[in-house]
Amino acid sequence: MNPEKFASSERRLKLGFGTYGMKGVDIFEAASRLRRMGYGALEIAAAEGWPTAPDRLDASTRQRLRRHLEDLGFSPPVLLASLAPFKSGNALELERRSFDKICALARDLNFGSGAAIVTTTFGGEQPDWGTQRRYLRDRMLKWADAAAHWGVVLAVEPHIGGCFDRPEKARWLMEHSRHPALRLNFDFSHFHLQGLDLKSCLEMCAPFTVHLHIKDGFLRDGKPRFLLPGQGNLDLTAYMSAIAESGLTLPVTVEVSGMLWNDPAYDPWTAAERSFAALEHAQDLCRDIHSLTE
Numbered sequence: 401m402n403p404e405k406f407a408s409s410e411r412r413l414k415l416g417f418g419t420y421g422m423k424g425v426d427i428f429e430a431a432s433r434l435r436r437m438g439y440g441a442l443e444i445a446a447a448e449g450w451p452t453a454p455d456r457l458d459a460s461t462r463q464r465l466r467r468h469l470e471d472l473g474f475s476p477p478v479l480l481a482s483l484a485p486f487k488s489g490n491a492l493e494l495e496r497r498s499f500d501k502i503c504a505l506a507r508d509l510n511f512g513s514g515a516a517i518v519t520t521t522f523g524g525e526q527p528d529w530g531t532q533r534r535y536l537r538d539r540m541l542k543w544a545d546a547a548a549h550w551g552v553v554l555a556v557e558p559h560i561g562g563c564f565d566r567p568e569k570a571r572w573l574m575e576h577s578r579h580p581a582l583r584l585n586f587d588f589s590h591f592h593l594q595g596l597d598l599k600s601c602l603e604m605c606a607p608f609t610v611h612l613h614i615k616d617g618f619l620r621d622g623k624p625r626f627l628l629p630g631q632g633n634l635d636l637t638a639y640m641s642a643i644a645e646s647g648l649t650l651p652v653t654v655e656v657s658g659m660l661w662n663d664p665a666y667d668p669w670t671a672a673e674r675s676f677a678a679l680e681h682a683q684d685l686c687r688d689i690h691s692l693t694e
Contacts, residue, residue, distance in 0.1 A: 412687075413643060414651040415679050416441030418613070419452065420480050421656025422668045427452050431469055433669065437676050441475040441651030443519070443611075444509070446502045447482040454501035462508040469509070475651060476512030478555075478611055479505060484524025485543050486536075496546065503550035518547065519555045519585040519611050526563040536563070537576050544582035555611045557585040560593050560624050567591060567604040574608040587613035587655065592634055593624050598642050606646040613655040614639070614679070626657035628671055630678030637685040644686070652679060 417439050422430050431442060444452050457465070469477055481502050487495050506516035527536050540556065547554040558570045570584055586609040591601045616632030617625050630636055643652065654675040660666055 412683055413640060413649070414440040414475065415676060416443060416475070416478075416651040416653030417672050417675070418443035418445065418480060418653055418655045419450065420445040420447075420658075421654075421661045421671055423450055423661060425451070425668055427465060428468055430668075431465075431472055431474065434672060435472045435474065437672060438680070439672070439676060440473065441478075441653055442469065443478045443480050443653050443655070446479045446505055446518075448498075452505075454505045457505065459508075462505065466509050466511055470511045476510050476514075476516065478517045478519060478653070479509070481518050481520040482523055483520040483543070485520075485522060485539060486526055487524060499543070499546060500550070503547055503552045506552050507550050515551055515553045515581070517553050517555055517583075517611055519557060519613075521557045521559045522562055522564050529563040529569060533569075533572070534576075537573055540573065540582060541577055541579055544577070544579040548579075548581035553581050553583050553610055555583045555585040555609075557587050557613065558590055559587075560590040565590065566594070567596065567601040570608070571604040583610040584608045585611040585613060587615070588639065589613070589615045589617050589626060589634070590624075593617055593619050598639060599645075602642055602646045602648075606648055609648060609650070612643070612648065612650050612652050614652050615655050615657060617657075626659050628656065628660065628678070629654060629675050630681075631674075636678060636682035640679070640682045641686050654679070 415438065417434050419425070419427065419430055419442070427444065434442065446452055446454060479502060481499065483499060484495055502518055506518050510516035529536070544554055558564050558566060574584065584605055586605050588598060588601060614629050616627040616629050616634045618632050656671055660671065661668070
């Protein structure tokens with residue numbers, strides 16, 4: 401670890417929380433309570449079924465929410481989509497219309513000087529990477545063009561179990577697309593569960609990364625089981641250190657898996673509090689390590 405990265409409190413990484421794990425919670429209440437907990441960034445779920453789906457937020461509500469987030473001192477929000485980008489025919493047209501609505505919402509809620517960010521994994525039927533990766537690249541370039549039309553950057557996330565699951569694939573896509581509106585959402589949990597090295601993954605992905613997800617987990621009978629940060633075997637102190645060493649200054653945003661929030665016993669506020677405590681403790685340990693090396 402390079403202790404210089406933690407030489408000042410100014411280098412402390414901002415923490416964020418995603419409302420994907422708050423499906424039934426009013427966004428204004430969520431923002432206020434999360435800010436009081438100490439979170440400084442918010443990822444807003446824009447998928448159907450969430451109170452922040454585009455069709456459920458009219459123009460006046462968008463303006464009010466934008467002011468609310470800015471007044472609370474949040475970073476400009478990132479939006480979480482759930483795209484199935486490889487559909488065809490009428491299904492593809494419907495998906496594109498849905499994406500346009502999400503991009504418009506991202507634009508309307510963005511109060512920063514940079515482009516708004518929309519994140520997604522590859523949902524639905526996916527092409528075979530080995531034989532169709534150029535088709536995948538060409539299709540994603542079209543989605544990037546659509547994002548650019550709205551002044552949005554589309555951040556795609558490699559996901560365990562899908563065709564787009566490894567850091568070398570992410571780097572290949574970035575290097576062979578070179579589209580300013582197509583970037584990466586780095587969620588190390590999907591690489592961690594494959595036994596991959598964090599620093600190697602960051603070396604491949606960090607130059608193209610515009611958003612960070614954090615969650616924990618392990619494999620059970622060969623299947624992923626995702627958990628809150630600190631509840632699995634991911635070394636959070638090493639993670640926070642590696643993120644700082646990579647040069648990324650993005651918020652580290654907690655994503656709660658549907659594996660957790662679909663549990664009847666799940667409580668979103670407890671999840672947010674425990675996640676914040678675990679990540680803050682990891683940052684404190686990084687600073688303590690620095691003080692011991694001085």
